[in-house]
Amino acid sequence: MTSFAFHLDYTDPTSRARLGRFETPHGVVETPIFMPVGTRGTVKGIWPDELREMGAKMILANTYHLALRPGESVVKDLGGLHAFMNWQGPILTDSGGYQVFSLAELRQMDRDRVVFKSHVDGSMFDLTPARAVQIQEDLGADVIMCLDECPPHDAPAEKMQAAVDRTTRWAALCRDAQKRPDQALFGILQGGTDQAMRERSAEGLLPLDFPGYAIGGLSVGEAPADMYSTLDFTVPLLPEHKPRYLMGVGRPIDIIEAVLRGVDMFDCVMPTRNARNATAFTSHGLVKMRNLRYQRDTRPLDANCNCPTCQQFSRGYLRHLFQVEEMLGAQALTVHNLAYYQQVMRDLRAAIKSNSAQEFRLDHLARMTADP
Template sequence: SNALHLYLNPGANVLENIGIHRFMNWNKTVFTDSGGFQIIRDFNLKVTNKGPMFKINKTNHFFTPEKCTQTQNQIGSDVAMVLDDCPSYESSYETVAHSLKRTIEWANRCKNTHKNTKQLIFGIIQGGVFPDLRKTCVEELLKIGFDGYAVGGLTIGEPKEEMFRTLNYTIPLIPKNKPRYMMGLGSPGDILESISLGVDVFDSAFPTRNARHRTAITTNGNFEITKKKYADDFSPVDEKCICCTCKNYTKAYIHHLFKEKELLGMRLLSIHNLFFILNMMRNARKAIRNNEFDEFKKDFMEKYYG
């Protein structure tokens, strides 16, 4: 979940009374992102060392690191994220270095404000695509001390080669006994490559975003359900999938729903795409336990990219 969105609606005070798990009837792990990326990308009016100021519905909001952390404490997620400053990919070295100082200062303030003993708090590593800045950020965050560490500031428009180069440099700097979280990465192939580099945790809107844009994620690659050839295809989205969408509905029916602009089409495809990613991760964990991950990844990639 996103702390900024929940802060705006329904409000942290509402969630404090019941907790995020009961609020959405989900008894498994919940992460809350700080919302810093959304503030800077979508709402930003002004960012200072004190925190970002943004405007929504003609109302100004000052979302300081303290406010961000208190909000996540109230929400009651299992893992809270610090507020970070995420510069764009095109930013100069000097801009990223200046932003990095702010990220470290905000991380320290978030840690000092964090009071929910039932909630973990993760630091976020920034530094753009500059190895020395990434190294500095990791070193400073380790001094503060967090329950886990996330790699931020990637998957924001940089070439994929640049992303993996930066990730390959950054991940070994994080202690092996701490969870390593890659933010914003969701495509199946990229996830498996990142697992090979030592990443443990991922988040992304990739499955649902693709569903909204008519795209199914399957064992044999992605396809667009609205193509004419699926209008009379009465097979499931993925023959090898056992999600409720694939067990109960056909490509033809979902094709029809999209053509009629029925929201159910997006929902059914979202259910399938989410199940596919979750099942892939389940199989990846099993392969790691059995020391078979390289074989699993090779087999998956050959089928997926065909």
């Protein structure tokens, strides 16, 4: 039914880390992969060819934002997301559920329908599992997601269970609503940090036989250690020969920890959002670009980075750009942060291949404590 196929190429004998690849109508993707986030049909501040040049293979776009503006029918009439944003590689769209529950003003939630008020102009929208699939079919991404309910990480047990059961029911409705055979529809596990809830979620979703599974409901305010221990018992619940996608995570160390636990796919706004807030991820830890100590610093942001920013600008100049609020500052840091994430993924894939993923993690941790 779908042109999507995942191949598991290698599993590290010293951890659960794996190398894989999947085929989409817009090209092959190697995993583990980090997907830059293009919330409103653009990865903020960066051109598609810059993304390609730094090695980004697949990007994410947000269904909720694009459904509100410009509307999925406009994107469809302009040729679908790939043509609309001139990104010819694979794209994943989320279901919109996370934003409906976090950004919009909820008005009503029935068994299988959410009515909400747009955070943009206050207009009323309603979302059903079938509608979430129809919007994503009009947008036209390669991988689309089931509508899910993501409760707060500290939600009481009965609310957590209701969200798990609703997410399972919605997943079946999404699968039944899917018409396009060229898109891979992934299911999303919920259940917070509770093992019994994650097991319940997997028991409901696995019989639906999705081509890939996402772990939702993490990186929503829980401690990193709780996220890692949740992955310890959640990842083994998932099929071995299907991609596993940890939604919305995270810092480079979180990605490394999750890869060691068997996760294949990631997305996060952190590299782009932090860039706009003058914070750089480097091979020696976080650099807060506005710090006075960089005022006369002639060094590149990261001596180990080959990105255009590190090849062309000093820390002193980058600091100046942020101090006077020039837009090039945010653009330059966006290029660097995304290039750094891609480099981490390349190095991590190479480490898995040479059975040294555990050493890679220790080396990363040791360097993060160094003075940048």
